[in-house]
Amino acid sequence: MGSLKIENVKKAFGPVEVLKGIDLQVNDGEFVVFVGPSGCGKSTLLRVIAGLEDSTSGRVLIDGADVSVTPPAKRGIAMVFQTYALYPHLTVKNNMALGLKQAGTPAAEIERRIKIASAMLSLEPYLERRPAELSGGQRQRVAIGRAVVREPKLFLFDEPLSNLDAALRVNTRLEIAQLHRRLKATMIYVTHDQVEAMTLADKIVVLNAGRIEQIGSPMELYNAPANEFVAGFIGSPKMNFIDGARLGETAKTIGVRPEHLTVDANSGAWKGTVVHAEHLGADTNLYLDCEKAGLITVRIFGVYNAEPGATLYATPDAAKTYRFGADGKVLR
Amino acid sequence: MSTATRSLPRTIGAHAILITYTVIALFPVILVVMNSFKSRAGIFGAPLTPPTPKTFDLIGYATVFGQGDFFHYFQNSLVVTVASLFFVLLFGAMAAFALSEYRFRGNTLMGLYLALGIMIPIRLGTVAILQLMVASGLVNTLTALILVYTAQGLPLAIFILSEFMKQVSNDLKNAGRIDGLSEYTIFFRLVLPLVRPAMATVAVFTMIPIWNDLWFPLILAPSEETKTVTLGAQLFLGQFVTNWNAILAALSLAILPVLILYVIFSRQLIRGITSGAVK
Ligand SMILES: Nc1ncnc2c1ncn2[C@@H]1O[C@H](COP(=O)(O)OP(=O)(O)OP(=O)(O)O)[C@@H](O)[C@H]1O
Numbered sequence: 001m002g003s004l005k006i007e008n009v010k011k012a013f014g015p016v017e018v019l020k021g022i023d024l025q026v027n028d029g030e031f032v033v034f035v036g037p038s039g040c041g042k043s044t045l046l047r048v049i050a051g052l053e054d055s056t057s058g059r060v061l062i063d064g065a066d067v068s069v070t071p072p073a074k075r076g077i078a079m080v081f082q083t084y085a086l087y088p089h090l091t092v093k094n095n096m097a098l099g100l101k102q103a104g105t106p107a108a109e110i111e112r113r114i115k116i117a118s119a120m121l122s123l124e125p126y127l128e129r130r131p132a133e134l135s136g137g138q139r140q141r142v143a144i145g146r147a148v149v150r151e152p153k154l155f156l157f158d159e160p161l162s163n164l165d166a167a168l169r170v171n172t173r174l175e176i177a178q179l180h181r182r183l184k185a186t187m188i189y190v191t192h193d194q195v196e197a198m199t200l201a202d203k204i205v206v207l208n209a210g211r212i213e214q215i216g217s218p219m220e221l222y223n224a225p226a227n228e229f230v231a232g233f234i235g236s237p238k239m240n241f242i243d244g245a246r247l248g249e250t251a252k253t254i255g256v257r258p259e260h261l262t263v264d265a266n267s268g269a270w271k272g273t274v275v276h277a278e279h280l281g282a283d284t285n286l287y288l289d290c291e292k293a294g295l296i297t298v299r300i301f302g303v304y305n306a307e308p309g310a311t312l313y314a315t316p317d318a319a320k321t322y323r324f325g326a327d328g329k330v331l332r
Numbered sequence: 333m334s335t336a337t338r339s340l341p342r343t344i345g346a347h348a349i350l351i352t353y354t355v356i357a358l359f360p361v362i363l364v365v366m367n368s369f370k371s372r373a374g375i376f377g378a379p380l381t382p383p384t385p386k387t388f389d390l391i392g393y394a395t396v397f398g399q400g401d402f403f404h405y406f407q408n409s410l411v412v413t414v415a416s417l418f419f420v421l422l423f424g425a426m427a428a429f430a431l432s433e434y435r436f437r438g439n440t441l442m443g444l445y446l447a448l449g450i451m452i453p454i455r456l457g458t459v460a461i462l463q464l465m466v467a468s469g470l471v472n473t474l475t476a477l478i479l480v481y482t483a484q485g486l487p488l489a490i491f492i493l494s495e496f497m498k499q500v501s502n503d504l505k506n507a508g509r510i511d512g513l514s515e516y517t518i519f520f521r522l523v524l525p526l527v528r529p530a531m532a533t534v535a536v537f538t539m540i541p542i543w544n545d546l547w548f549p550l551i552l553a554p555s556e557e558t559k560t561v562t563l564g565a566q567l568f569l570g571q572f573v574t575n576w577n578a579i580l581a582a583l584s585l586a587i588l589p590v591l592i593l594y595v596i597f598s599r600q601l602i603r604g605i606t607s608g609a610v611k
């Protein structure tokens with residue numbers, strides 16, 4: 001219960017094509033994360049799945065049934081929005097109950113589900129409050145609770161954490177991960193936060209300009225990016241891209257992640273000057289201006305003392321260097 | 333207020349300007365109310381002084397209540413104003429919601445067409461309106477007035493409300509859709525409460541011209557049965573003698589209902605501004 005299939009979905013707003021043919025299979029119980037730069041169509045795709053937006057062409061199947069003409073409320077989905085979107089005039093309890101009441105669920109059953117959901121999300125003390133009387137984190141938990149009580153086949157999250165502060169974001173991320181484990185429900189989650197994508201996902205879908213660039217588990221995307229875009233998008237700090245010609249390589253571009261470079265004060269492949277050093281405690285990011293490779297980032301685990309202006313040699317790990325062709329695709 | 337924006341000369345300057353404006357705006361109103369409590373001699377002898385025991389006289393009010401069916405006129409005015417207001421707000425809000433929420437062919441054109449009414453005075457169409465009302469047998473009915481005023485108020489209402497409706501969170505409406513609310517419920521229960529301040533503004537702007545209008549009642553509904561207050565007050569405006577006491581008393585009384593409506597709406601305005609919004 002809760003698989004999703006998207007077949008060649010296209011969406012255009014007037015002359016602007018926002019989704020250019022999306023094919024995707026989400027299995028029951030999977031946690032799928034959509035990532036991509038701002039404006040690439042993540043929210044639009046999510047809204048098409050929810051039925052809030054009609055696709056221009058293509059099909060959406062939930063549990064094998066074509067839902068293209070089914071209204072959102074009948075699709076067996078629940079959605080959590082970035083802006084929480086709680087009903088301002090209703091109490092927390094009624095916010096959660098509204099959808100069920102609309103669907104004609106018996107009162108006792110509504111009561112039971114709210115009880116379970118509010119216990120799960122520690123919302124019991126706030127059930128009689130209105131959204132205006134809650135903090136941001138509490139509001140987002142109510143929004144999640146409102147989704148949980150519907151017991152949907154499919155949870156849709158549209159950047160649910162981006163309005164929360166950093167500490168709260170970590171907590172709520174954990175709660176969502178636990179929720180997924182407990183409910184074993186299928187979840188689709190939109191974010192442009194790397195860490196959220198890597199930590200939550202069973203499967204990441206990287207979108208760019210209305211197309212899917214790659215689908216895979218977090219580690220697949222990290223270890224075997226299909227192209228330059230995915231390689232640059234997954235991983236932080238970003239992968240270094242070096243013009244192949246400068247290094248005397250046949251590939252158009254050479255990519256190496258900052259953590260796959262080692263530095264040495266005396267010898268190495270690329271000689272460079274330290275431009276800037278970021279000391280984060282657990283690791284250190286060095287920005288080196290290399291004669292051969294240009295400006296690159298090096299990530300060193302632990303503390304490393306380097307002053308701007310110092311000369312260092314960087315050496316890439318040959319086994320973890322990526323080669324990209326002129327079309328951006330990885331060369332094997 | 334931060335201290336940076338609060339300097340004494342500026343405060344005094346701002347208050348002086350505001351007080352001057354208030355005095356100018358209120359002067360005619362106060363003059364009318366004051367003189368309505370005076371005898372005829374008092375009005376003409378010293379129009380600017382408040383009623384003294386010598387000049388105090390309720391003759392104006394006595395005439396108003398004695399002559400003509402003033403209570404009835406009041407009722408007519410109130411019915412026309414409230415009904416028109418209701419329809420302007422209802423249809424205006426609905427049209428504004430449709431224009432701002434749904435993408436359909438001719439959306440922009442329709443919006444422009446509906447806004448055009450702001451620039452073209454409805455009185456230009458008086459003759460046609462009169463013919464229409466005669467043809468449909470609505471002359472000398474309050475319905476005629478309500479229809480005309482609804483048409484008159486709609487353009488501005490749609491224009492203002494659609495701007496505000498565009499700002500209502502899309503996520504909120506979508507959350508309602510996912511919870512299975514109908515478009516009507518979304519409109520009445522989610523969107524309308526959030527644009528209440530704008531509704532109150534529109535209500536005030538729509539109400540005053542309707543209450544004060546003399547033109548359409550005179551042309552479309554001048555019968556004794558359907559007279560409004562403004563028209564009724566003309567009773568005392570003779571060709572040779574004008575009963576100033578009665579006119580001033582009638583006008584003073586006519587201020588009351590609008591004042592009450594205004595207080596109601598302005599409270600909504602303030603409550604709307606201070607209530608917690610979506611986020
Ligand atoms: N109602 C609309 N009318 C016209 N264009 C739209 C509409 N909604 C979205 N778009 C366009 O579609 C594109 C994708 O929008 P979408 O909201 O899906 O982006 P996103 O990937 O969610 O970005 P973000 O990460 O910033 O939320 C954008 O270029 C946007 O301008």
Ligand SMILES: [Mg+2]
Pocket residue numbers: 042043044158
């Ligand atoms: Mg988005």
